[in-house]
Amino acid sequence: MPLPSRPHSRITLRSLAMLPVAAAIVHLIATFLAMTNTSGAAFARLGATLQTNQMTLLAPVSPGQQPLPFLSADARYSVCRFETKQGPVAVRAVLPDLGWTLGIYHRDGSSAYFATAAPGRPSVIALTIVPGDDRFLGMTPQALGTAANADPQLTVSAIKGLIVLRAPDKGPAYRAEAEAILAKAACVQKSY
Amino acid sequence: MASINPGTVATLDADDAGTTGAAVPVWARPQASQIIRSLIGTIARFIGTLAAIALVLVAGVWSSRAMIERGSMLSTHMFGPWQLWHTAGQADADPYTRAHLASSGTIRIASDSAGVFEARSDAGGARLHSSCDYIIEGPNTGGLWWSLAVFDARGDLIENDARRYAFTSDTAAANPDGSSIVTLGRDARPGNWLPTGGAGRLVLVFTLLDPPTGLSAEQRDERYKVLPAIRREGCS
Numbered sequence: 001m002p003l004p005s006r007p008h009s010r011i012t013l014r015s016l017a018m019l020p021v022a023a024a025i026v027h028l029i030a031t032f033l034a035m036t037n038t039s040g041a042a043f044a045r046l047g048a049t050l051q052t053n054q055m056t057l058l059a060p061v062s063p064g065q066q067p068l069p070f071l072s073a074d075a076r077y078s079v080c081r082f083e084t085k086q087g088p089v090a091v092r093a094v095l096p097d098l099g100w101t102l103g104i105y106h107r108d109g110s111s112a113y114f115a116t117a118a119p120g121r122p123s124v125i126a127l128t129i130v131p132g133d134d135r136f137l138g139m140t141p142q143a144l145g146t147a148a149n150a151d152p153q154l155t156v157s158a159i160k161g162l163i164v165l166r167a168p169d170k171g172p173a174y175r176a177e178a179e180a181i182l183a184k185a186a187c188v189q190k191s192y
Numbered sequence: 193m194a195s196i197n198p199g200t201v202a203t204l205d206a207d208d209a210g211t212t213g214a215a216v217p218v219w220a221r222p223q224a225s226q227i228i229r230s231l232i233g234t235i236a237r238f239i240g241t242l243a244a245i246a247l248v249l250v251a252g253v254w255s256s257r258a259m260i261e262r263g264s265m266l267s268t269h270m271f272g273p274w275q276l277w278h279t280a281g282q283a284d285a286d287p288y289t290r291a292h293l294a295s296s297g298t299i300r301i302a303s304d305s306a307g308v309f310e311a312r313s314d315a316g317g318a319r320l321h322s323s324c325d326y327i328i329e330g331p332n333t334g335g336l337w338w339s340l341a342v343f344d345a346r347g348d349l350i351e352n353d354a355r356r357y358a359f360t361s362d363t364a365a366a367n368p369d370g371s372s373i374v375t376l377g378r379d380a381r382p383g384n385w386l387p388t389g390g391a392g393r394l395v396l397v398f399t400l401l402d403p404p405t406g407l408s409a410e411q412r413d414e415r416y417k418v419l420p421a422i423r424r425e426g427c428s
Contacts, residue, residue: 019244023255024252026252026256030256034260035287037295038294042297042298063349066348068298074339101401105281109281111282117404119404169363171363
């Protein structure tokens, strides 16, 4: 006589169909975790070497001094690690010619703001980075009854991140001038 | 209570047998072979469950890593050998692009301000390698700023005595028609030569800045049809 069947031991079509569904769920979780894990992001890699809210001119990129992967040696970089926890951060930079760019990046590397230079004329970038939430940032000059200084009108929302000013390397004859312009760029914490 | 006769059948007391009082066949008796079979079945089911869980985990994590590191149709566009992460750096970037930037540690110009293209193979589909020589013919970009840089597979610059790691629209010698030719190889050449040394696998990164006035999606698609051609000359 045959032995009684054991249905629980059989591989059913339903359990087979569950495999790709479960794999898809694992895929989504892994992607989400990778997205939120910023320990390998540019902010984490550069952050330890930079002072907060202060523009730093990086050394020329070379094989021995390449702070980030795929960071090209075709440019000089001035970088600021900003943090708006204590107040807004004012950014001021000049993009004198084609190829100059200014980027503001969140901690995960996504861009909050990006500007490129116009050909033939310098572009002055003046903006304020403010925290994205509803925190109280202090009294405004208007509320305090004092005259507002020439505050930039453009605001960008971000809590922590990097400001990267990029100057194309046109060759030795232009390097000193480019470095001087990079050194003038500012990233300063403001107080109302 | 059940009592088992030494004969061919086991009998049940009325209480145990319920209303039937039927005899239980001898094959229902747990014998050594059945116990072993049951044990093997349990172990097999356990191993099968473990294998299924492992398969699910490996498939899910591997597919996620592959789509994050190498890109897929969801997050990248291919223009010949050139790969573009089409929402890189943008606020509405897809999860794979965000994870790619977060894990790779790169800083990318936002893709709505520039095209940043990576090539890991030549026009024929063969992997770029430092044992081969290549000619990269770039079109006239109409006065827009561009850059062509070469890295090893990890994204590191390639050490060389000439200290050449990239050419840009400022530093490359252009042809009379505005196009440019950059050569890639181990041995020095006249013109726009980028040394590759013994780096092994190579990655080319071509950056093309948008005009300050910006580009529409149609204009951008049109422009990306004309990207540098990567032709292999020969390998040693």
